Amino acid sequence: MLPDATDRKILELLQQDSQLTIKEIASRINLSVTPVHERIRKLQKEGIIDKYVCILNRRKVGKALIVYCNVTLDKQRRESFEDFNKAIIQMSEVLECSVVSGNFDYMLKVIVADAEAFNQFYQHKLSALNSVLHISSYFVISEIKYTTAIAV
């Protein structure tokens, strides 16, 4: 079942603040508690709501530096992609990794303490992978926007 307008309002609110009480959500969308509760339960059961998490202030946990990496693999090696994927999933510095179209293979978002920590990651973990042929790194100077909320 696709989310209707009411479901979308609920999703919008929960994507901003998942600690809102059902009572509070109900009052904001002019409904009573029962249907709101029922809708949230359904959205969870159907997997539209995937999970609930907390978002940390990355500076306050000592992760001040974000680096985007464009990675090109060595296509000669048959297993390159599989090997690379498995390795990347294990690396806690990598928050996002996608195969992309264009003149390189992967786009990575890496988060580390500082430039020296990135150097360690780059030298000993990322470029140490056999499958990697080339890496271009883009250091984030200023984060303008970061949200996990999808417009529904």
Add this chain to the structure above:
Amino acid sequence: MLPDATDRKILELLQQDSQLTIKEIASRINLSVTPVHERIRKLQKEGIIDKYVCILNRRKVGKALIVYCNVTLDKQRRESFEDFNKAIIQMSEVLECSVVSGNFDYMLKVIVADAEAFNQFYQHKLSALNSVLHISSYFVISEIKYTTAIAV
């Protein structure tokens, strides 16, 4: 106050699942409810925990396509950066936007329904901005990893 080893365990758990009860967290780290409750309260007050959100399954809400965009601005215009920042923050398709070092100015993560929706966004919203000089787009073919959890 910096988070100690116990705080880090709590943060790790809450970043995976913020619906865990304090009782459950307490039992997993071999503590009673009181100190866990007290530590979470402090982590929130200090802003180390920024917020609680729900994460949606983007495919199930009809946002199947992610595109990364490298944007170069027209440096001739003095107000380019400010104008661009303000405009981007308003665009719900843009989940992430950062100023980066290198041969372009911004890295964007855009999420839309499909290629046609991206075309609409590209033509009428992003490239419509006066400050924009050049855009390179990279379509995501396969998402290997996506997490909001920072290793602490």
Add this chain to the structure above:
DNA sequence: GTTGAAACCGGTTGTCT
């Protein structure tokens, strides 16, 4: 979908060690 009620359970607080 609404209201109201009841049971349950987790968050919250205070006290004691």
Add this chain to the structure above:
DNA sequence: AGACAACCGGTTTCAAC
């Protein structure tokens, strides 16, 4: 700082409309 116990409020389920 952690353990224990009591209270309060929200969640959850149910019945009736």
